[in-house]
Amino acid sequence: xxxxxxxxxxxxxxxxxxxxxxxxxxxxxxxxxxxxxxxxxxxxxxxxxxxxxxxxxxxxxxxxxxxxxxxxxxxxxxxxxxxxxxxxxxxxxxxxxxxxxxxxxxxxxxxxxxxxxxxxxxxxxxxxxxxxxxxxxxxxxxxxxxxxxxxxxxxxxxxxxxxxxxxxxxxxxxxxxxxxxxxxxxxxxxxxxxxxxxxxxxxxxxxxxxxxxxxxxxxxx
Numbered sequence: 199x200x201x202x203x204x205x206x207x208x209x210x211x212x213x214x215x216x217x218x219x220x221x222x223x224x225x226x227x228x229x230x231x232x233x234x235x236x237x238x239x240x241x242x243x244x245x246x247x248x249x250x251x252x253x254x255x256x257x258x259x260x261x262x263x264x265x266x267x268x269x270x271x272x273x274x275x276x277x278x279x280x281x282x283x284x285x286x287x288x289x290x291x292x293x294x295x296x297x298x299x300x301x302x303x304x305x306x307x308x309x310x311x312x313x314x315x316x317x318x319x320x321x322x323x324x325x326x327x328x329x330x331x332x333x334x335x336x337x338x339x340x341x342x343x344x345x346x347x348x349x350x351x352x353x354x355x356x357x358x359x360x361x362x363x364x365x366x367x368x369x370x371x372x373x374x375x376x377x378x379x380x381x382x383x384x385x386x387x388x389x390x391x392x393x394x395x396x397x398x399x400x401x402x403x404x405x406x407x408x409x410x411x412x413x414x415x416x417x418x419x
Contacts (some may be wrong), residue, residue, distance in 0.1 A: 203279075206336055208292040208339070210331070210335070211331070211332065211335045211336070213239070213275040214244070214247055214248070214251065214327065214331055214332065215332065215352060216386045217243070217244070217247060217354075218244055218332075218356055219326065219356055219359075221239075221240040221243060221244065222356045222357065222359055223297055223359045224236060224240075225237050225240045225361050226357075226360045229360060230306070230308065233303060233306060234306055234307050234311075234312065234315060236304075237315070237320060238315050238320065240323075241315075241319045241320040241323035241324065242319060242323065243247070244288030244323050244324070244326075244327040245319070245322060245324075245327060247327065247331070248323075248330050248331040249326060250400075251331060252326075252330055252334065252370035252410065253333050254330075255326055255330045255331070255386065258326075258330075258385075258386045258387055258390070259387055260387040260390065260391060261387060263388075264385055264387035264388040264390075264391055265388075265391050267384060267385075267388040267391075267392075268387070268389070268390070268391025268394075269392070269395055270394065271375075271379060271384075271388070271392040272286075272380040272391070272392045272393075272396040272399065274375075275372065275375050275392070275396050276396060276400055276404075278371065279368070279371075279372075279400060279406060280406060282367075282368070282408035283297060283372065297364055297406065299362065300362065300364070300365055300368075303392050304402065304405075306402065308342055309402050311411040312401070312402060313398050313402055316394070316397040316398055316401065316402075317394040317397065317398055320397065321390065321393040321394040321396075321397045321398075322390045322393070322394065323346075324393060325376065325386065325389045325390045326386070326390075326395050328349065328352070328353045328373065328374055328375060328376075329349065329380040329386070329389055330386055331362040332349050332352055332353070333345055333346060333348075333349030333350075333380055333381075334379055334380075336348045336349050336352075337349075337381065340373050342381045343381065345381070346374075346378060346380065346381040347377075348376045349373070349377050349380075350370060350374045351370075353369060353370070353373035353377075354366060354367075354370030354373055357369040357370075361407060366380040367400060372396070376389055376392065376393065379392070
């Protein structure tokens, strides 16, 4: 059986990816001042799409064990990014400025508001959509490991529109990390906790840069 013949004729998967790539393009290429409003709307849209098309996701619950696993995995990923920050600044010509440009988005809204958006909408929605729907369907069509790899590529690819090489790499690493957990059958509740905690900690509480002074191209005008 050829590879192409194995591609699932899955309207929800293909339609969802088209929706996600279009939404990411609008989110990252639109006016900078309203970035968080667009990012939140993207989360609501993709999360709702995943819940509508994947009935199993509607039964997601966050239990005490999920909290423990989620926080531990978020801590592990945070350690990876601390090392990755240093490596990116050395091997990528624009690594430092691109990292600082990402963090500069923190200045657009109050920190408490951003924490709520990240923890309650954006983080959970990304796990429901990218791991729950996209990777879940790819795993059913191609197998656990190939599906995880393809899901990671899809997630990283959605960030190409930013034009920020460091952000694309960071998204791919994070996507591979959560994708591996999903392939290992870590519950969705734990993945959501992991994404929520990691987003808030690395972006607002303990970022890899102390003060994002640079205002350079992030793919957002």
